[in-house]
Amino acid sequence: MKHLLGIDIGTTGAKTVVFDEVGTAVGTAFAPWPMAMPRPAWAEQDPHDWWTGVVTSVRDVLAASAIDPASIAGVGLSGQMHGLVLLDARREVLRPSIIWCDQRNDECGADNACAAVGNGVIRQGLGLVSIGSSGVALAPSERPRVDPGLRVHTFNHSVPGLWYLMGVTQGAGLSLLGMIT
Numbered sequence: 001m002k003h004l005l006g007i008d009i010g011t012t013g014a015k016t017v018v019f020d021e022v023g024t025a026v027g028t029a030f031a032p033w034p035m036a037m038p039r040p041a042w043a044e045q046d047p048h049d050w051w052t053g054v055v056t057s058v059r060d061v062l063a064a065s066a067i068d069p070a071s072i073a074g075v076g077l078s079g080q081m082h083g084l085v086l087l088d089a090r091r092e093v094l095r096p097s098i099i100w101c102d103q104r105n106d107e108c109g110a111d112n113a114c115a116a117v118g119n120g121v122i123r124q125g126l127g128l129v130s131i132g133s134s135g136v137a138l139a140p141s142e143r144p145r146v147d148p149g150l151r152v153h154t155f156n157h158s159v160p161g162l163w164y165l166m167g168v169t170q171g172a173g174l175s176l177l178g179m180i181t
Contacts, residue, residue, distance in 0.1 A: 002073040005061070007054060008173075009079035010133075011035070011099065014053035016061040018072075027065025031056040036096060041103035044096035047085050078132070078173065109158030112138050112166060117158050135172030139165050 001021055008015040013032035020026050033049035062069055086094040100111060108114060116138055121128045128138040141163045144154045157164045
């Protein structure tokens with residue numbers, strides 16, 4: 001029998017699951033790691049902890065599922081977004097990573113507005129879809145628009161004079177985790 005291995009390099013740790021050929025979870029594991037908050041609104045992690053956690057969770061899920069590692073036909077990866085990992089010329093980590101929930105630049109915009117800028121979604125007619133624990137659909141607008149049904153929210157964009165409309169579901173990728181635990 002073939003198996004699939006899924007690894008989520010998340011904010012709180014590595015979550016790993018093994019599925020059989022029909023999609024049944026046959027083993028799960030979680031290896032936590034710390035988050036440092038050296039100052040108010042700061043959030044940092046050591047990227048070495050990510051590697052150690054992934055290795056630990058993969059070993060643990062293989063042991064828990066008692067499958068032959070050679071039966072793994074594919075590996076899927078997901079991870080937390082919007083992190084900054086600074087490397088030197090030898091690709092060695094220079095400092096702890098500034099992760100997505102860090103707020104020291106609270107004025108440079110919200111995470112999805114900044115992601116839109118980084119992806120060039122800075123004019124009406126373009127859009128951004130992001131699927132992680134939650135799911136987001138974002139579209140720039142030249143003027144604020146109000147959805148009377150409150151299904152879509154309107155915010156100031158990170159680009160001056162621009163707005164964005166955003167629909168969110170809090171259970172996108174996160175809902176899959178709930179199905180397998």
